Amino acid sequence: MTIYKAPLDDLRFALFDVLGAERTLTALQGGEAHSRDLLDAVLEEAGRLSEQLLAPTNAPADAEGCHFDKATQTVTTPKGFKEAFKAFAEGGWTGLTNPEAYGGQALPGVLGTATTEIFQSGNLAWSLYPLLSEGATHAMELHGEEWQRERFMKPIVAGRWTGTMCLTEPQAGSDLGLLKTRAEPAAADADGHAVYKISGTKIFISAGEHDLAENIVHLVLARLPDAPEGSRGISMFIVPKFKLDADGSPGARNTVAAGAIEHKMGIHACSTCVMNFDGAEGYLIGKPHKGLAAMFTMMNAARLSVGVQGLALAERALQNSLNYARERLQSRSLSGPKFPDKPADNLLVQPDVRRMLLTQRAFVEGSRALVLYTALQTDIEHRATDEAARQKAGELVAFLIPIAKGMTTELAQECTKEALQIYGGHGYIAENGMEQFVRDARIITLYEGTTGIQAADLLGRKILQLQGVGAKHFLQEISAFCQQHSADESLRGLIGPLAVATKEWSDLTVSLAQRTQANPEELGAAATDYLYYSGYVTLAYLWVRSVAAAEAGTQSAAFKQAKRDTAAFYFARILPRTLVHKAAIEAGVKTLPEIA
């Protein structure tokens, strides 16, 4: 049985002290009411819900899993899921960041990111049901017609229905251009809206079928009859599980159904479905053949949320491994007994155990700052009063998303591994709960684009195609910060190395851009190492900002000392990893020759 307590102090610190979110948010359009007090109250309420209703279900729901009934093609979710989802919907969480016009609360995206962390820590598998809905409402908000939003988005915002994203097919994963699902025009419906009949098989559909909601709205990628080949011939459709009656309530069953659920390494409690569309009726959303572009506008939000999953799992794993290291008595300190009245010292006296804990802490808090920073830029992108500010924030977001997703999910692999390792053999035993974090974490470097896809997006699209416009903003911001704080006594030993790393990052980016233009294979040979390199420097920047914020803050001396210690640890023992990635980048594609 694992513990979980929402890390409210650290969330507040990151939001308000490090990122100055209150100042930023209250200056945005519609943000007048988004004071620290309001946000604080929402965080506390999210903490209560997660601690009380979600966290206790995490292990039992993993053991129980989802059950698929072949005869009725229905999925039963684990015990407690319905109750938690009901409470979640009644609390208004399903519409936290949606516009008020559709029943949402129009709260800032960065607050949604923070509460998503809390819910995902409570139960990642459970949190995927509302998460997929978010993607669907987002797509309808951006690309749907008003009647579509009225009929399909509002009930999701209200928490009565949920949504899915149906992209992957057996032969089409990372390469959606290969997808085969077809959409044939059919007779219009009673209201005169054009209807399409969708046929094909989709796999890996999270929350594709379940018992938490009255209806499920699938957003499906498919090809129209006149579609060009490849990724330019993909359109997006709204396909509800139950077709709607005249009053908008769920009516006749549509011909879309789950054919099976997958047996997976982890997130057992998430219903991952094979979905069969057999002439299922749906509506085109957005323009014909522009489905992939529409899907990609959702993708940023989805990728950021998956990054948050890494943080969420790592946070809970850290809480438990720290707790275990405090309580487990084994062996004596190398410099003599520290608890002479006990049969042995606790694990915390071992420097190697502290190394594993500090690694987790550095990554968890660094990742949190990164995803919240990115989310706050999203708010600026959407609601700044100044057009130039909106554009700059959008460019920053586009640049940071692959780092936030790729880096945070990979670091979560290391964090959950180290957390388990601290338990020794007991970490391998299911009832202690640590191995579930490792299993659950393993999906996050795969879905919503593998780490390789994030890396290709970062280097190929964000740096090369978009000429590194987001990177330039970010590097300038770091340089400005370094200059501003160059004489800051409290940041001694941090600003210098950060400035050096930032300069090196900039140089590396320029030389890499030149090299990949000469030989596109160099892009693939460097991308993942460039992603890591970028990630480690980004976290270094955010750690220095954290130390600066702690210095200026009103927290306890112990809190501030922990930030200084973790930052010093990060700079001494983690940041040197950039050396390895630099070497790999410079080694180039010639060190990755053909394999027969």
Add this chain to the structure above:
Amino acid sequence: MTIYKAPLDDLRFALFDVLGAERTLTALQGGEAHSRDLLDAVLEEAGRLSEQLLAPTNAPADAEGCHFDKATQTVTTPKGFKEAFKAFAEGGWTGLTNPEAYGGQALPGVLGTATTEIFQSGNLAWSLYPLLSEGATHAMELHGEEWQRERFMKPIVAGRWTGTMCLTEPQAGSDLGLLKTRAEPAAADADGHAVYKISGTKIFISAGEHDLAENIVHLVLARLPDAPEGSRGISMFIVPKFKLDADGSPGARNTVAAGAIEHKMGIHACSTCVMNFDGAEGYLIGKPHKGLAAMFTMMNAARLSVGVQGLALAERALQNSLNYARERLQSRSLSGPKFPDKPADNLLVQPDVRRMLLTQRAFVEGSRALVLYTALQTDIEHRATDEAARQKAGELVAFLIPIAKGMTTELAQECTKEALQIYGGHGYIAENGMEQFVRDARIITLYEGTTGIQAADLLGRKILQLQGVGAKHFLQEISAFCQQHSADESLRGLIGPLAVATKEWSDLTVSLAQRTQANPEELGAAATDYLYYSGYVTLAYLWVRSVAAAEAGTQSAAFKQAKRDTAAFYFARILPRTLVHKAAIEAGVKTLPEIA
């Protein structure tokens, strides 16, 4: 469903070309018949058995798991396990390396290591049953009395019985000094042998109870009534599941029984038991209070075998991910279509996929060379005609074991992770088999001493206490190799960096020894990074030897090119990791401050 084909070419290459095992083995006492032909035949036969009887059971046995019947306190192993164990025993594999006097075949330990890899790749969980027996026979061979060997060891060598090692207790894991199990003297048995009654609870007992053999011989650590506290008061006892009749056959049930089996992250098919000893009758083996020392003489062999497990899992994961990368069609090469007549190119055209494959290949083949090198030294230690050669080999083995165990098991985490990653989302699906490798691999950095324990053994005992005598031999060997091959054109670009890294390793060792003497906490702060540092340089050495061996060998041009490519990859992209570990070592304990 995963594939497995015993990597006989690579095993032969490592054994005969890289390590020159034939020349070494045939010069040892009793080694006259250990020709390459004989060893080859044994490898082939092991390959057949593993491919045909073990490999197909791997996934189904994981799904089925072991079943514990509470009423009878018995364990049923998965389908196929009994048949495989019967074939294994009938093939003489249970006594492969045991002395002929006890029914063994007295074949070299290095051959046992090579065949163990093959069997563990086939089914790791299954392979733990005979592996634990090996430890038990080894202990009886070294520490038992002749009658004990006759009665308890011979049936295990014959494959009729199995053995266990009962060390861990709930409060005593890494720190066996805390163990509480008691041994009380009782009336002697009919033959006049002193009997002890053992009482206590042991946990994490692999193969503690199962249905593969007629009897199970537990080697149990316990305290005699007059035992000193801590690790100096531990004795070792032989406690059979069934007491022996006068003719040595299993008779009345002893009062030792499984109380439960653990539910674990992986190795589901291995029966991991809680064993309750309730006045169970047993015999002292070795001297009173010297049980821990006796146990540690077994430990080296056990730790090497666990290192082999890392290699074995990584080998099979690599075979499958390479196969998948060849067959999976997705996206196009960055430099234009490579399979224009197919809907997409295969994954092998992606440099990032090759990076993941080459990482696995570098680690798998490097690890194989490392464990076989160490095993060959064990043969020299036990059977060289020259006393000095035996001593030197023993010192090398002591030095290399924590590296072989610690490094190979940690690298297996990375290998199995990358192998799964290549499958994308399909890697997360149980039926594709890749996630089982990750789950199974997660135990090996924990049991037989965690990585932290290996690191402390390496730096604290092998370097500091034993004054680095084994390290000196090894570093001298590498230096001599570098000098000998300094003008070797085929090793250009490798010898130079190897010599530099070796010199740096030597310097680091000396400075670290000084620093830890001044402050013992520095040992704990540096140990794990020193282990990694040592491991990466060791693999670099073995990779250069592999290239040299390939150059001189009779293999195909493609085989030789693959060795050169992988070595070049290793030096360019992996060896720089030593920079990070050096930075961490030099950062010292001040970067690992107290955690409240």
